[in-house]
Amino acid sequence: MRIFEFKKPRELFDQTIHQYQQKARSTQASKTATFYAGHWTFDDEKTHKRHTLEITPNLLIQIDHKPLTGKVILLSETELIFLDHFGYQLKITCENHQPVSIYDEAEDTEYPIK
Template sequence: MNDNDSNPALALAQIYEGSFDFIDSATNRRHRLTVNANLDIMIDNKQLPGQIVGVTRDALTFIDHFGYHLIVRCTGGIPETIYDEAEDETYAIIYPEAEDEATDD
């Protein structure tokens, strides 16, 4: 029996574990959001102070130290968007592998 068997939230959180790129449309800059196995959230390799307040099959919800939500939404077990309440923006997740395949054609 592993740790995830006794903690359903951690098992669900595995859906969100990884790095997700997105483009900030206001600045046209590419950023990377990372969720590690401990459910720490980092943007561009800087840890965000705050905590995870919800984990479901559809969304991972993080609240930062200012009280703003950051929500990673999933469809079919695949993270697709990141909503940043502080900016009131939703960003599409870019998967580098998919981007590489598109440029190989």
């Protein structure tokens, strides 16, 4: 025999608001992620090499077709910060809903994105 627990109207209201806020945050994050998604290039002036940067809509990042291991620790309309498995940050700056630069903390270098 199963006993049902009925919630008070206020508890039910609070739960509904919380679920709505979670969905709204998820929707906003998904929309913001689309600003960064795409195929980009940047040039390393030290090595004279052109590198490719790919960011998927679910924020998986590849450089030169090699997946980066780590996680996104910040996502906003102006900045995406990825923390790699070594503890270094990769900061991608966005202007007008398009990435414009990438800062590699490990190399202490900023690269314009093309």
